[in-house]
Amino acid sequence: MKLLVCVSKTPETTTKIQLTADGKDIDTSGVQYIMNPYDEWYALVRALELKEAAGGTVTVLNVGPADNDSIIRKGLAIGADDAVRIDVTEEKDSLFTARQIAEFARGKDFDVIFFGKETISYNASEVGAMVAEFLDLPYVGDAIKLEMEGSQATVTRDIEGGEEVIEVTAPIALSAAKGMAEQRIPNMRGIMMAKRKPLEVVTPVDYPDTTRIASYSKPEEKGSVKLIDPENMDELVRLLHEEAKVI
Amino acid sequence: MVLAYAEATNGEFKKVAHEIINYAKKTADVLGTECHALVLGDTPGAEDLGKYGAGTVHRVTSPHLEGFDAAVYTVAIADAAKQLGATVIILPHNSTGKNITGRLAARLEAGSVAGANAVPMMKDGYFTVTKPVFSGKAFADVQLLTDVKVISLAGNSIRIEELGGDATVEDLTLELPAPKTKVVKHQVATGRVPLPEAELVVSGGRGVKGPEHWDVITDLADALGATTACSRPVADSDWRPHHEHVGQTGVAIRPNLYIAAGISGAIQHLAGVNNSKTIVVINKDPEAPFFKAADYGVVGDLFEVLPRLTEAVKKFKG
Ligand SMILES: Cc1cc2nc3c(=O)[nH]c(=O)nc-3n(C[C@H](O)[C@H](O)[C@H](O)COP(=O)(O)OP(=O)(O)OC[C@H]3O[C@@H](n4cnc5c(N)ncnc54)[C@H](O)[C@@H]3O)c2cc1C
Numbered sequence: 301m302k303l304l305v306c307v308s309k310t311p312e313t314t315t316k317i318q319l320t321a322d323g324k325d326i327d328t329s330g331v332q333y334i335m336n337p338y339d340e341w342y343a344l345v346r347a348l349e350l351k352e353a354a355g356g357t358v359t360v361l362n363v364g365p366a367d368n369d370s371i372i373r374k375g376l377a378i379g380a381d382d383a384v385r386i387d388v389t390e391e392k393d394s395l396f397t398a399r400q401i402a403e404f405a406r407g408k409d410f411d412v413i414f415f416g417k418e419t420i421s422y423n424a425s426e427v428g429a430m431v432a433e434f435l436d437l438p439y440v441g442d443a444i445k446l447e448m449e450g451s452q453a454t455v456t457r458d459i460e461g462g463e464e465v466i467e468v469t470a471p472i473a474l475s476a477a478k479g480m481a482e483q484r485i486p487n488m489r490g491i492m493m494a495k496r497k498p499l500e501v502v503t504p505v506d507y508p509d510t511t512r513i514a515s516y517s518k519p520e521e522k523g524s525v526k527l528i529d530p531e532n533m534d535e536l537v538r539l540l541h542e543e544a545k546v547i
Numbered sequence: 548m549v550l551a552y553a554e555a556t557n558g559e560f561k562k563v564a565h566e567i568i569n570y571a572k573k574t575a576d577v578l579g580t581e582c583h584a585l586v587l588g589d590t591p592g593a594e595d596l597g598k599y600g601a602g603t604v605h606r607v608t609s610p611h612l613e614g615f616d617a618a619v620y621t622v623a624i625a626d627a628a629k630q631l632g633a634t635v636i637i638l639p640h641n642s643t644g645k646n647i648t649g650r651l652a653a654r655l656e657a658g659s660v661a662g663a664n665a666v667p668m669m670k671d672g673y674f675t676v677t678k679p680v681f682s683g684k685a686f687a688d689v690q691l692l693t694d695v696k697v698i699s700l701a702g703n704s705i706r707i708e709e710l711g712g713d714a715t716v717e718d719l720t721l722e723l724p725a726p727k728t729k730v731v732k733h734q735v736a737t738g739r740v741p742l743p744e745a746e747l748v749v750s751g752g753r754g755v756k757g758p759e760h761w762d763v764i765t766d767l768a769d770a771l772g773a774t775t776a777c778s779r780p781v782a783d784s785d786w787r788p789h790h791e792h793v794g795q796t797g798v799a800i801r802p803n804l805y806i807a808a809g810i811s812g813a814i815q816h817l818a819g820v821n822n823s824k825t826i827v828v829i830n831k832d833p834e835a836p837f838f839k840a841a842d843y844g845v846v847g848d849l850f851e852v853l854p855r856l857t858e859a860v861k862k863f864k865g
């Protein structure tokens with residue numbers, strides 16, 4: 301089985317987001333980056349499990365600058381066979397990123413292209429569906445389970461308040477959510493081996509910007525908390541009704 | 548024209564469809580144009596969608612729309628938008644929308660914003676949409692640079708209003724491809740409102756100490772008519788189902804009321820809940836970080852406070 305896992309980078313989850321002095325941009329100084337958790341914990345690990353069961357290869361792919369190589373190497377350390385980085389230095393929008401991934405994957409006969417449910421930076425859940433459309437592939441978003449029997453895939457996806465089970469024939473694309481697999485920690489041997497695995501750098505194709513981030517803002521700070529006497533829950537109910545007007 | 552995809556949930560138009568149409572109507576007002584709705588499948592009640600702001604409802608029926616296949620739905624919405632001359636297409640940012648929005652943007656090569664939380668505005672001459680980024684730790688103003696634009700709206704972002712009367716319903720005939728996916732099982736729990744749509748949420752953390760104690764959470768949720776949620780370690784320990792896990796790596800929610808009991812308020816937890824309108828925190832540790840993000844706080848033992856609150860809610864509701 302030939303499997304492709306698309307991985308992005310995001311600020312480490314404890315990062316406090318600060319704006320630059322002009323308020324127009326995110327202040328990235330001192331921000332630590334990690335592999336997007338959905339890509340690492342669920343998409344990549346499920347791809348590795350399928351390869352371990354049925355044979356084949358797992359390729360990790362990132363669209364981004366050379367700084368991202370450390371994140372890509374982590375994917376190799378966890379167990380991917382090889383890696384590709386499409387060399388894009390600027391921050392680009394989802395459609396641009398999807399176009400790069402689609403042009404790379406076109407004609408390469410990947411059976412499954414894995415994405416994460418969303419990047420925890422831009423929270424869009426768009427890139428996977430876009431790639432699927434560019435390549436005319438079936439796509440299942442928020443997949444929590446994937447079983448493969450030859451080219452027959454059975455995918456369970458999360459829906460509001462329940463789940464749906466879908467049968468589809470590979471090639472397919474999907475986005476992985478919690479439940480798909482269990483996080484794996486790279487070991488020393490994996491880390492050593494990752495240094496020798498191939499990381500191909502590919503030139504991007506031209507594609508116009510369809511969106512642009514004009515500026516950022518921060519949510520309003522909460523005023524200080526109003527403490528309620530633990531003995532007097534009638535008072536809390538009164539405040540929720542009369543002051544907050546939520547019940 | 549602004550086209551709203553009005554999704555039917557289990558054979559009915561509910562909150563999701565009403566929010567989308569309201570939002571589309573407000574977007575149309577910003578642009579000085581009309582708001583239409585698109586219905587896929589023969590769901591009763593399409594004419595009532597006028598109440599939420601749709602002047603005309605276009606209805607497409609086809610056997611290919613029966614099981615949900617994102618590729619087929621995308622063709623339907625894209626072709627309808629082209630035929631009708633829509634310049635902005637609005638979808639919900641829910642499980643259906645997340646399967647369609649990206650596909651649609653790619654098919655139309657349209658600029659898109661997924662998970663918008665405010666009505667678009669014209670700013671510096673650009674059509675601009677605001678969305679939460681970094682799991683709600685910041686907001687981005689995104690300019691859409693293409694003639695056709697696609698927006699998905701995060702749930703609970705606008706309060707539903709009546710903005711019109713009855714709509715005329717017109718059938719639209721489209722040539723749709725056969726689905727490549729087959730839905731073999733569709734299972735939705737009845738009873739509680741699904742978490743992403745819930746207006747009231749009661750959530751428990753490690754402080755609840757085990758699944759056998761969860762009655763204190765569910766009793767309060769029942770009294771309020773709220774949905775239950777939990778912190779990540781709670782779901783990881785299988786005390787509660789995974790779909791209840793809220794936060795940066797779980798479900799992101801924005802209910803009117805979020806009550807958190809026995810949750811410390813780690814930054815990854817806050818990231819998924821800090822867009823809630825009102826937050827109540829119950830914790831025995833006055834230093835718990837969650838109090839800094841709360842509107843109302845109760846310092847005390849949740850096993851005493853929650854039953855008392857449940858009784859007070861019951862009394863209030865009569
Ligand atoms: C990459 C990453 C992603 C993460 N994503 C998420 C996420 O999406 N969501 C999430 O929730 N977490 C997430 N976490 C975990 C997060 O960092 C915290 O570990 C977690 O939220 C803590 O859960 P908790 O508050 O239930 O437990 P604890 O931190 O153990 O807090 C328990 C609280 O209960 C209180 N308590 C105990 N007994 C009582 C009592 N009898 N009455 C009242 N109060 C009591 C204690 O004072 C304490 O404040 C993530 C972590 C990482 C590293």
Ligand SMILES: Nc1ncnc2c1ncn2[C@@H]1O[C@H](COP(=O)(O)O)[C@@H](O)[C@H]1O
Nearest residue numbers: 306308363415416418419424425426427
């Ligand atoms: N720059 C990128 N390079 C590779 N994959 C990406 C990139 N950005 C997003 N993805 C993939 O697309 C998924 C969804 O991202 P998003 O649409 O930004 O929420 C991620 O979980 C990744 O699998």
